[in-house]
Amino acid sequence: MIPQDTVQKILQAADIVEVVGDFVTLKKRGSSMMACCPFHNEKTPSFHVSPAKGIYKCFGCGQGGDSLRFVMELEGLSYPEGLKWLAKKYNIEVQEREMTDQDLIQQNEKESLFIVLEYAQNYFHDLLLKNEEGISVGQSYFIERGFSKAIIEKFNLGYALDSYDDFNKKASLAGFTTEILEKAGLISVKDNQSKIDRFRGRVIFPIHNVAGKPIAFGARILKTDPKAPKYINSPETEIYHKSQIVYGxxxxxxxxxxxxxxxxxxxxxxxxxxxxxxxxxxxxxxxxxxxxxxxxxxxxxxxxxxxxxxxxxxxxxxxxxxxxxxxxxxxxxxxxxxxxxxxxxxxxxxxxxxxxxxxxxxxQKDFIRFKTELSLEEIGNDPIKKAGLITDLVESITKIPNPIKRSVFYQEVSTLLQIDENILINEGNKLLRGKNPEQKKGRSDGGGFSPGPPEPARNREKEIVEASMSKTNFHEEVLVRDLVLYGHEVIDKDYETEEEHTLADYLFHETSEIRIEDQLLQKIYATYKQYYDLGEYPDIKIFSSSPDTKIQDCVINWMSPKHELSDNWTKFEIFVPKYEEKLSDFSYKLVLRITKDKLQNEINQMLNEIDDANDEDQEIIVVNINKKQLLIKKIADILGAVM
CATH class of the missing domain: 3.40.1360.10 (Dna Topoisomerase Vi A Subunit; Chain: A, domain 2)
Structure with a gap:
């Protein structure tokens, strides 16, 4: 096992020109180096090496990668062997290590927690079904609530005896140590070393993770005791974090x-x-x-x-x-x-x-009507309280990442409380700029984000490079591509606060509802989001040097435009805007196109369902289709598209 810090040290040291130059003769051409491809026979060079990006790409056979991938492919080496090859070239010492006892202990401890909690679930469940106290007390409670035997089995409901240490004794005889029982939150050890069961005289509700493994317990007391809480739960453990799970x-x-x-x-x-x-x-x-x-x-x-x-x-x-x-x-x-x-x-x-x-x-009511009706009962005709309610509702609306949804709810508040919609939008935009740096200046459509005025843009379909994957959605691929290549680029600045906002800020905020269907794109998107959530913009090498060759191939395709502008354009003072300079406009329109695609897919789905619906449901579907078509038309007007 090569430590990760050593892996990074090797990858940072490996110069792509030096590594490839050991095998082929490279010639400089513009900002790249070129050669005949070592992976296939060719007479005209199509093998490009980019020193700045640290990658190679052949436009003849499609091979591409970084220094490590090059030696692996050319020499037929495995990933660890390729790392060792580069380490030797750059005199980097590789100290492989086996898993330490501490590593094994930590791994075994997690497994032990699952095992002991499974044992505890079975113990409590058996008491409920077979023990005299469990039947008379625990089962009686559940039967009183109308729970059938099938539902008791489905949720593995149980009962804990009104005893200080019955569970501890049984678990100890079964081979579980005091340490693991305590770490699982099943017993507590007092100063005098006495061991007391955590759950006593209570009905038990096992808490399962998504995979169905018991990870904790909730327990309800049955007898009247003013000093005891009605419910107690397992403490936080290595496998149970209450903020990350919901019961059932x-x-x-x-x-x-x-x-x-x-x-x-x-x-x-x-x-x-x-x-x-x-x-x-x-x-x-x-x-x-x-x-x-x-x-x-x-x-x-x-x-x-x-x-x-x-x-x-x-x-x-x-x-x-x-x-x-x-x-x-x-x-x-x-x-x-x-x-x-x-x-x-x-x-x-x-x-x-x-x-x-x-x-x-x-x-059931949407949150606007719910909060409004709940509050109007109290505020009556008090104008001050009504203003406070409006502010509260606007603040809730600004929590919504989707600009179109925000616009719809502004309209609803405007209708319900008889207030001008533009006032609500302006107040919402103030809150967005003041509280969330990633939110931008408002638009008249209520979206609350404007990276710049819509200008005529190049046709993005013509700019996308050849892709090595099948596309399920062109716009989503452009989204992930631009995120990876330009996510760190500043596209907006608030000159009052000096806050700079990047493309990643905008894309993650405005498209958070998108479910990317292509698994490879989703994987790349999720990896970038993990770094972003930690306040970082991942280096492009995270992807271009990824051990996952599919990710590497995809991103290197994005990084390797087949054609470059000639230096003669600059020589003759013909200035062409760089792609990065138009990111604000491109991304604004990309978000609208993705939203438009999503709405159209929803309409298509409803059209497929309408023939099988009854008359009442057909009317509802038609109303919903009309609403979505109006939104599509609104987006089309902004994009300048003809519907």
């Missing part, structure tokens, strides 16, 4: 995909009760504040969330922050409030699944 995601993920919507509730019993009634696309935040990581986990399965609130006004207001977080992740959110005194669990047990579903469908 394993059992709900397929249903969420099928329904293309996720019901978000607060408690464990809400989730289990809805599953019991046949409503399976539901997860719970487990009583904790909603986090961005939890929302992103849900977004893997659907872009739509319906938040089901208890009928408690104080709880609803406390939960409104979660809506803003959902908006920031560019998801579509609706809200439902149950009659006062009811939560999803109690309401569905009271009325049944059909009435429950009818109520949700009839009562």
């Amino acid at each position: 995601i394993y059992q709900a993920k397929n249903a969420i995909r099928q329904a293309d919507n996720c019901f978000l509730v607060e408690g464990y019993t809400d989730v289990v009760s809805l599953h019991q009634a046949g409503i399976e696309n539901v997860v719970a935040s487990s009583g904790t504040s909603l986090t961005p990581e939890q929302i992103r986990l849900i977004r893997r399965f659907s872009q739509n969330i319906t938040v089901l609130y208890d009928g408690d006004a104080a709880g609803i207001k406390a939960s409104l922050r979660g809506i803003d977080l959902i908006l920031e992740e560019d998801m579509n959110v609706k809200s439902v409030v149950f009659p006062d005194g009811d939560d999803p669990d109690s309401y569905i047990r009271k009325v049944g699944s059909q009435t429950f579903t009818d109520y949700v469908n009839a009562s």
Whole structure:
């Protein structure tokens, strides 16, 4: 195993001209070096080496890569062997190492946590089904709530005996050490070395990861004890981070995909009760504040969330922050409030699944109407409070990355509260510029971003270089290409604050809702995003020297334009704008084209569905198609396209 810092040292030392020059005779031509390709027979040189970019590319046979790839391909070496070849050339010492005992301990510890938690789940579940106390106390509670044996099995529900150390004794006899039991959050060790079970006299709700492995437990007390909390949960461990998981995601993920919507509730019993009634696309935040990581986990399965609130006004207001977080992740959110005194669990047990579903469908509201109606009941005719509500709504709208969605919601607030839409847009743009450096100056369409006035631009279809992959979406490839090549370029500057905004700022903000279908493009996009989220712009060599040859081939194609402008253009004072100089205009129009493509795909999907729909659904589909066509026309007008 070659340490990563040594790998980077080798790659940085390897000069592409020196390495290739050991095998072929290179001649300078402009900014590149040229030769006949060593990978295929040719008489006219088409093998280019770029010293500045550190890559080679043959436009005859398509071979391309960096110094390491060159020696691997030409000498038939593996990746480690190629690294050693370069290390020897540049006198770099390579000290390979095996996994240390500490490495093995850390790896084994993680595996041990999964094993011991699986054991604990089975232990608690068996107690519920077979132990006298588990049956009389635990099962009685679940039966009272209407849970069937099938649903108990589905969620692996269990019971912990009202004993200080029964679990610890059984687990110790099974071979688990005190250290791993404590690290898993299953026991606590006191100063006097006594070992006490964490869960005692409670019903158990196992918490599973997306793959279905138990990673933690939630436990509800059954007896009245004013000194004891109603619920306790496992502590954070190496495999359980409560901010990154939602309860029920394993059992709900397929249903969420099928329904293309996720019901978000607060408690464990809400989730289990809805599953019991046949409503399976539901997860719970487990009583904790909603986090961005939890929302992103849900977004893997659907872009739509319906938040089901208890009928408690104080709880609803406390939960409104979660809506803003959902908006920031560019998801579509609706809200439902149950009659006062009811939560999803109690309401569905009271009325049944059909009435429950009818109520949700009839009562759900988008976040604008929800927040507005919730607040108008309190503010009455007070103009100061009304102004505060408007500011609050505008602030929520600015959380939405998608400019078209922002525009639609500005229109809705304008209609609901009888206020000029341009005032809302202007206030929103002030908030965007003041709070988020990546947000830009506003447009009259309510998008809140203007990298520059739309100017006549070159036809981008003519500029794209030959690609080594099949394209599922041309515009998405241009997006990822420009991100990799020019993401660090500054395209906008706020002269009041001196803040500079890059192409990556713009693209990640304005296109965060895009699901890139091509796996290779998605991989490149995700890699760049990982660095960006850490406040870095990844060096192009991250991709051009990637161990993944598909990524390397793709990016080197982007880096290797087949034609270059002659120096004679400059000699005769004929100045042609560089691609980088037009990034602002190109990217603005690219975002609009991608959005337009997405809308058109949605229309096509609805047209495919309309023949099979009943009369009522057909009317709804036609209305939705008309809305999307209006948005497409608006975009087409901006682009100057003829519809």
